Amino acid sequence: MNSEALIEISDLNFSYGARPILKGINMTMHRGKVIAIMGGSGSGKTTLLRLISGSVTPSAGYVKFDHQMVHQLNRNALFKLRRKMGMLFQFGALFTDLSVFDNVAFQMREHTNLPETMIRDLVLMKLQAVGLRGAHQMMPTELSGGMARRVALARSIALDPALIMYDEPFTGLDPISLSIIGSLIRRLTDALGMTSIIVTHDVQESLKIVDYVYFIADGVIAAEGTPQEVSQSVAPFVHQFVHGEEEGPVPFHYPADAYGMDLNLESRLA
């Protein structure tokens, strides 16, 4: 397998205002791999994707995509770089005023001068890959949640990007749609030689399809490894996350004053 690194992340720091979100992240992502990023809500997973796509700028460290420093690019260079990236948003984010066909054709029409006959063939091929060629005339509002996400997947591979990022692609799907999306991500990654980054809470589904897993907690990488390594891991954090346990290093209680103080027990007793 081709193991050249597509993305190198080095000592990446980011804060919103004074509040640090990411504190020194290091990652290397190789071509042709599916990588999962896991962590609790608000742990900075989406922020990490936004850093990779250059939507926000790191306060220290860097993201290198295909040997280019993302945050040092000017606007034109960044837009050029983004043509090599696809992003699947949580609920698909299909353009509601365009048909399924026009959604998939959108980037081809915006960025290429391909004749309409060729665009038609390409769009139908992409839709065929996600099993929805028959739905090309439908409008996004007519699609089920799972279908909308498959169309969005077809749209994000329209220009054969080197990288696709999926932000919580499994949220709100029924079990069947969920494993369809999961295996599609794996199959398309292998067939097109892309790299896929999946941000997800769905441990069981993603461990089936990914090559490597990072756990983010408190702004740092708490654990990482192959699916076998993490499912056998005895590290308390990983164990708690993989097995979905309530008790562990991630507390159930949000930090607060002592319970007795909050209820004024001390003062009442006094």
Added chain:
Amino acid sequence: MPKRIISIIQGIGHRAIEGTWQVGLASRFFILVLLKSTTSLRRFGLVMRELYFVGVLSLIIILVSGLFVGMVLGLQGYETLQKFGSETAVGTLVALSLVRELGPVVAALLFASRAGSAITAEIGLMKATEQLAAMGMMAVDPVARVVAPRFWAGVISMPFLAAMFSVMGVFGGYLVTVVFIGVDEGSFWSQMQSNVDFRQDIMNGFIKSCFFGVAVTTIAVFEGYDAKPTAEGVSIATTRTVVTSALVILGLDFILTAFMFRGIS
């Protein structure tokens, strides 16, 4: 007590500062849209598509309202003018009121509540459902691709809608006074023709509606683009478009009228 007064003054100051900020941000957005309009001009099909929506949305309500406003003007004008025996001047009254004031102003108010609110809701929803973010990720600028075509469609259609409103209004006035009441048809039209000046009246009305078109559409696209990306945020933004547009139209109308019609009898 002084504490309460201070907090009231603080509240007023806070609102004033916030309002000023909004005006500044909207103006900056207006410039940004202008700078990013090359795509719309190069691919005029994008604007045509929006023109169709804005036109279809507003045309019926503009035509019907114009007709009724003209009919009311005809009735009221006739009632008053006949007391002085000059009921043939009713054509002039109807036409001047419409062309100078009611056409541009009422059409703009209707346009803001029908098309303006729809533009805000559409852009706001596209933001809330991450369609704008997705477009940015596809290396397509949403201001150039989504906002600018809607802006130009609004700016272009406003003067035409105002003209339609005036035409329907004159027809309504004619219907009521000439057809129903029986005012002399010849003097109705000839008085109107000799008293309505193309440059002073029609052009000034046209210029007014151009100003209103720019103002309403700027407010509509700004509020949509600036909306909080939630269902509630979009509904607040839609309301703000209608309210702000109405105030701006009436304020602008006073200023423009003061400049245009000073010293004209």
